[in-house]
Amino acid sequence: MKAITTPIIPITQTFAKVEASHKPNYEAICIFAATGFFLEGDSYYLDQKVLQPGTSYQLDPNGVIKSEKSYFKWHHTPRDISFTTALDEFTDLFEDIVKEQTGNNRVLLPLSGGLDSRSQAVALRYLKADVQSYSYSFAGGFKEHHISKQIAEACGFDFDGYLIPPNYLWDVLDEAANINQCYSEFTHPRQMAVLDQFKAMNGEFSLGHWGDVLFDRGIAAKDEGLTELDLIYKKVIKKGGLELANALWNSWALEGDFESYLKARIQTLLDQIEITNKSAKIRAFKSLYWAPRWTSVSLSFFQAAHPVNVPYYDDRMCQFICEIPEAYLADRKLQIAYIKKRNPKVAAIPWQDHMPFNLNTYHRNKMPYNLPYRIANKLKNETQSLLGKKYIQRNWELQFLGTANDEKLRGYIYQPDFLEFVDKEVIDKLYTQFKTTDPIFYSHPVSMLLTLSLWNKKRNL
The missing domain is CATH 3.40.50.620 (HUPs)
Known part of the structure; x- marks a missing residue:
């Protein structure tokens, strides 16, 4: 048996095996598409898990998890100090x-x-x-x-x-x-x-x-009236992420609907955190899973x-x-x-x-x-725009905009092997929305499609 103990916040992901088939974990991939990260111990495959924070594990010689025990739980016990x-x-x-x-x-x-x-x-x-x-x-x-x-x-x-x-x-x-x-x-x-x-x-x-x-703050002052579930849901879903996840979920004919599945997963994880203070509980959730x-x-x-x-x-x-x-x-x-x-x-x-x-x-x-300052900054940006220079605020603007970038992007998300994994209709709709409707909102779905395309390419090598 091999013993592994993970830090409270691990710097690296440690993978292990569980008894399951070596098939893509489609539900987990949908969460990844919506949020930009895998939740809890999920990975791309059903038989592969990521070891959880603050936990001691026993693995057999084949790397299969045989036992696990948490040694640290996030808590909220503030001391009476100045x-x-x-x-x-x-x-x-x-x-x-x-x-x-x-x-x-x-x-x-x-x-x-x-x-x-x-x-x-x-x-x-x-x-x-x-x-x-x-x-x-x-x-x-x-x-x-x-x-x-x-x-x-x-x-x-x-x-x-x-x-x-x-x-x-x-x-x-x-x-x-x-x-x-x-x-x-x-x-x-x-x-x-x-x-x-x-x-x-x-x-x-x-x-x-x-x-x-x-x-x-674990939560912004304006959001204090929201439930814990709504706070997390609002925070983790990326712009356009829900649309991509729903499209993938439906195209793969998964049971139920994506939003219900994700909310149930989040609520289960929240219920396991034994903290009553809402701000501290949200901070703990982020530290455990984000x-x-x-x-x-x-x-x-x-x-x-x-x-x-x-x-x-x-x-x-x-x-x-x-x-x-x-x-x-x-x-x-x-x-x-x-x-x-x-x-x-x-x-x-x-x-x-x-x-x-x-x-x-x-x-x-x-x-x-x-x-x-706001007036000066606005004038500066407008002047730059009049000179034909776009003010860059996000990395994807440097990588996705322009003819040369577009050709590279299409070359990946429309690869024949990838079209066997993700329906072309899903890609067409989101790519078109990115190009013609709202590039800021749809930059995340396009970026996630690129990521999944690379993963699909690697697994087929």
Whole structure:
């Protein structure tokens, strides 16, 4: 027997076998099409499962799961402590984790205009780590690296700014499929555009993934009246995802209807989380099922170049979160207070989500204080449009729009082998909607069709 114990939030997917036929799991694939990630232990095949977080397993010599037992359950038992105490505890824990993960290695730090990587930068600067930082922006889009470079300079880090070019996807698509095994779509991970540059670096990645979930409200204030099921359903369904999933479900003649099936699955998983606080329960659900099956899959693109460390994934951080009052987690309070305390210079740099304000002034991101910036930004975008330059906000715009991209896309989603797996009528309808009706809404279905096409190609080799 082989024993395997998974972390509370696994960095990688670990596959095992169950007693079932080796056939496609059509229901699971429909959920993947709707949400962009597989749910719970689902995989592409009925006889293959992904080991669940915070669980100890026994596998037989053939890799078949014989027993499993959970050793950690997300809970909500906030201690009666002051915000100052919570901040001091977070400071000590976060910096201890970063220090342990860093060791004596050179740190490769992706920086953004947000708070998660910014908090890492502050910790690494305080710990006097050897850091190579970098950032990337879309060609023709918001220059995110302008903020990142300011953070790097304030911390004294080496910095590189990369520009994500159009059309890069088709040259690296097969490699991307091999890296993530088609368990996430390919238009989100910008890392593939600069993978060669990553490989030329020396060090280990320190990544800020999941900090924005752990250190914020589990639900937005405007959504507090929704049921837990509606909250999750609203969050996980991608634009156009429901239409694609319903079309696949019907074309494969699966029993019942997709929405009822998905809602029943989600409700069952919610019922297993023994937390009454709605915000904490939603955070736990995301950490159990979203983080390991979507966020972690994206980490594989970093792992293709160097080892990765994720401070916010650490078991101790997850345990810490369960004991902190929701009021201290809401609205990024702890992270903001930490950055302001440890490095006021970094706190004074603009926060991308609240441009042009920073961590000291972001409360003013409302009328009339933000009006001058909004007018200037609108004029800038309109000028760019008049010059015939499209303002790029999403990676798929660089990869799917234009004649050359369209030819590549059609070459994959209309492959003869793929048309045996997905009805041509399904592809025709969604592709036409993307081209003629609403490219933003239908970009996800088209991207998922591309992903399924690559998976289908790989399984037929």
